[in-house]
Amino acid sequence: MTQPDSATASGSTPARTGAGRTLAVLAYAGVIASLMQTLVVPLLGELPRILNTSASNTSWVVTITLLVAAVATPVAGRLGDMYGKRRMMIASTIPLIVGSIVCAVSGSLVPMIIGRGLQGLGVGIIPLAIALLRDVMPAERLGSSIALISSSLGIGGALGLPIASAVTQYSSWRVMFWVAAGLVGIATALIVTLVPEGSSEGPSGRFDLPGAVLLGAGLVSFLLPVSKGATWGWTSGTTLGLFAAAVVVLLAWGWWELRSPEPLVDLRTTARPQVLVTNLASIAIGVGMYALQLSMPQLLQLPTSLGYGLGQSMIMMGLWMAPGGIMMMLVSPVGARLSAARGPKITLFTGALTMAAGYGVAQLTMGSTWGLELVNIICSTGVALAYGAMPALIMSGVPLSETAAANSFNTLMRSIGTSVSSAVVGAVLAQLTISVGGHAIPTENGFRTVFLIGSAACLVSAMIALAIPVRKAAAARTTAAAEPQKVLAEN
Known part of the structure; x- marks a missing residue:
């Protein structure tokens, strides 16, 4: 197996001395890319009027981003392994900028769908950033860095809601997309000027x-x-x-x-027990994580007259969601230390169990704003632990030349989980409704059922995590932190 060049391994290169700067840029880029997923959530109720179409048609504004991201993520990972991860990160920011501009100038459904589809092409930035860390970060900082970048999938989603809500409430919805284009433009400039290129040891043949x-x-x-x-x-x-x-x-x-x-994807590599079982756990984690993101904003905004709604405005809903993203940033380094001490398998198990516990608390506190905030913080803690552990497990089970593709495939597994969660939660809340003023409103039992589903998915993920085979205890303890190359050599 080809090893990284000796300069990188020695720790004397500018990439190592500028490790903090590189991590900050990659984390910013990851958060901005994931922010695009929740950017239009505050607009969903207004989109039929804005685009002069039906509510069922406007659902494509969300669906198209999901579909394009699912297809683009493994492709971006493979191209990153072949031609350079930094280069592909830069390429992935271009459709994000163009898509944001197209959405900003849209006045009808079709251009909005095109713009949102282009935004979906940029989601591959996150697994590319995780893979790049393995090339450019010092061994002693690798675990915490991976945890932070991986958690950016949740951080961006949580922070996107208050940002989009504030811009939408106090300005034009078009400004929201112009701001998004500017934020991505800044990310592009930072990557170009401050992020070093990692190794591209994959095959040089045709795609x-x-x-x-x-x-x-x-x-x-x-x-x-x-x-x-x-x-x-x-x-x-x-x-x-x-x-x-x-x-x-x-x-x-x-x-x-x-x-x-x-x-495109080496199925023999993904079939390795450690990688395969981790990907299965990732699907269940995706189901559990997204159930709260779909249900909590609705609960917060439903009128208090229902007896279980919390009567919050759009912007207040976003602010109540924001602590979840902050908690993920705070917990990520804690998860890395747990992985270094006990192995990422235990960290994934702990994260899934924490999320399940959060949903259990929701059954007792969903009628209170602060109670629901407690649930948000508990579940976000679990997400940070789980999301930080999964890339560590994946990367310790694949060759260095396949890190981007393997991480992209793992991201795809999480996306499948969130897609399934969206369908299940939508079906449950649509089935268990009451009529208020001629509108169908989800019932309290509907939300309780969603919380039960989320808890069950997280418990399933915890059980799967315990079944992840790690060949050596030493490998489990070093995967997310020090001596990653030693683990590779043992593989």
């Missing part, structure tokens, strides 16, 4: 275009009915037909990848 097309078609065929099944009907011909197509196309993709000399 696996047939594999990318097949994976994209399979993911769209699966995620589209997951996202829209509640609207189309779960037993409709369209829904069932797309699920069947997903099975066929993904099987064909797997057949192709196993025979391709330079596959």
Whole structure:
């Protein structure tokens, strides 16, 4: 296996002396990329009026970002391994900027969907940043750095709500997208000027275009009915037909990848027990994490006259959500220290169990604003622990030349979890409703059911985490922190 150059290993390079600066830039870029996922949430109720279309049509403004991100993430990871992670991070910021500008000038549904699709292309920044850390960060800082960047998926989502809510309430919704374009532009400039290039030791041959097309078609065929099944009907011909197509196309993709000399995703690597079981746990974590992000904003904004709504304004809802993102930033280094002492497997288990406990508290405190805030803080603590541990487990189980692709695939697994969560939560809250003023409003039992589902998903993830096979105790203790190359050598 090719090792990183000796300069990097020795710790005497500018990349090491500027490690803090590099981490700050990558963390900022990750937060901005993930912020795009929740950017339009405060606008959802107004989009039919803004775009002069129906509510069912405007749901595509969210769905298209999810679909494009799912397809683009593994592609960006593979290209990062082949041509350089920093280079692909810069390339990923361009559609974010263009998409934000397109959304800012949109006056109808189609250009808004195009702009949001372009924004979805930028989600690959996060797994690319995680993989780049392995190349440029000192061993003693690797674990905490990975934990912070991985948690940026949740941090950006949590902080995006108050930012978008404030801009929307006190200015034009178009300003929100212009601000987003400016923030991404700053990220691009910082990456270009301050972030060093890591190793690109992957194959120099041709990109696996047939594999990318097949994976994209399979993911769209699966995620589209997951996202829209509640609207189309779960037993409709369209829904069932797309699920069947997903099975066929993904099987064909797997057949192709196993025979391709330079596959988009090395399925033999992802089939390694440590990587495979970690990815399974990631799906369950995605389900658990997103259930709270979908339900808490609604609970906060429902009127108090219902007996369980908390009557908060849009901007106050965003402010109540913000401490979750702050907690993730504070807990990330704690999770890295736990991984260094006990192994990332234990950190993942602890994070999943903490999230499950948070949902349990929700059953007792959901009628109180401060009680719901406590749930937000507990669950966010668990997310930070779990999200920091998963990349450490993945990277200790794959060769150095495949870190970006493997992390991108893990990010895809989390996205599948959040997609399933969105479908399940949407179906539950749509089914358990009452009519208020001619509008269907989710009931208290609906939210309690969502919390039970979230808790169950987190408990499943905890059990899966315990089953992750780690070949040597020493490897488990060093994966997320010191001596990462020693672990690689043992593999």
